Amino acid sequence: TYVWGDALAELDREAPDARIINVETSITTSLSLAPKWINYKMNPANIGCLAAARVDCCVLANNHVLDWDEPGLVETLDTLRLAGLAYAGAGLDADE
Numbered sequence: 001t002y003v004w005g006d007a008l009a010e011l012d013r014e015a016p017d018a019r020i021i022n023v024e025t026s027i028t029t030s031l032s033l034a035p036k037w038i039n040y041k042m043n044p045a046n047i048g049c050l051a052a053a054r055v056d057c058c059v060l061a062n063n064h065v066l067d068w069d070e071p072g073l074v075e076t077l078d079t080l081r082l083a084g085l086a087y088a089g090a091g092l093d094a095d096e
Helices: 007-014 069-082
Strands: 020-022 057-059
16 A cells, blocks of 8 residues: 555545546556567556555556557456456457
8 A cells, every 4th residue: 555655545535436547557467569669567566556546447448458469468458357457448359
């Protein structure tokens, strides 16, 4: 929870109807680097920092979701699923 600082207490105080965050990174250990200037990633072992915030939905529709190509996206989706975190904006196929 330390990464959130005072934000968690503020969220609890404000009691929003939904906690929606933009996950502006891949959550992966993939080494399949996409040819970009800046490639972000978060190690899946750190997924607890998102779970600690009791996030209702992680938005993945951004310019970093494919920083580590398809393997990075697949691991990101798997990591979120295993942590019980809902997501929107990316998937394994058009329906998802």
